[in-house]
Amino acid sequence: MGRGKIEIKRIENSTNRQVTFSKRRNGIIKKAREISVLCEAAVSVVIFSSSGKMFDYCSPNTTLPKILEKYQTDSGQKIWDENHERLSAEIDLIKKENDNMQIELRHLKGEDLNSLQPKDLIPIEDALQNGYAKVREKQMEVWRHHKKNEKRLEDENKELGYLLHQQHLAMTGKFGDLELGYHQKEREMAPHMGMPFRVQPTKPNLQLNK
Known part of the structure; x- marks a missing residue:
């Protein structure tokens, strides 16, 4: 059927x-x-x-x-109208440029070099040398910036140490100088007063009072 x-x-x-x-x-x-x-x-x-x-x-x-x-x-x-044709031509051009850039990138990586002539290797070598020089220049710039920051931190550390030392002298050294001057004056006055020179302790001996 x-x-x-x-x-x-x-x-x-x-x-x-x-x-x-x-x-x-x-x-x-x-x-x-x-x-x-x-x-x-x-x-x-x-x-x-x-x-x-x-x-x-x-x-x-x-x-x-x-x-x-x-x-x-x-x-x-x-x-296609004119606008589409122009866009299509631009797309084709961009694709071609992209393909050329991909080829150049492979050459810079050291790939696909067998098909190149010696004269074709010269611009690749120049590009690599220029790139190496720029990398070294950037490295030196970073190193100098690092050393500059390191020197600044070292100077700030020294300044802070000096300020702490001055603060310590202001809190302890001044009173020590006054006490030393008092005992020096007592030693100078002892012979004129017919009194034997005796050094008084700066702090009382608590054991003598027992």
Whole structure:
């Protein structure tokens, strides 16, 4: 018994609609892959579901932008306006510059040098020497800054030590000098007063009073 024809209209049931979309989508992509392999055709398929999700396929030997560009050239219909073309050119330029920078970075790391000629190694050597000189200069700058801070901290430490010493003398040395001057005066007056010189203790002996 053969399959009956399906009326081509929107499927109302959401579940059946999703199942049909998945089956038909896979079938279209499968047919596109087959014709690309069997006939060496450049094929590109882009499918958007009702929810906006994208599904695409492109032949291995080409890309979607190339196919669109060929379509625009062969059909005479402009897909891109001037703004898009300018942006596309800028993107291509940036990609090319990025690729060149990646190559230069690998060379500076010492990678992929076998394909270079001796004259190509000269600017790489110059760049490395300039970079080394700048690194050494930065190291010396950091070292000088460190020594300067170290000297400043040492001077501050000496100044604080001096201030503490002066404070200590102000609290203890002044009274000691007064007491020493008193005993010196007593020794000088003892012969004139006919009294034997006797040193008095600065503090009473508590044991004598017992």
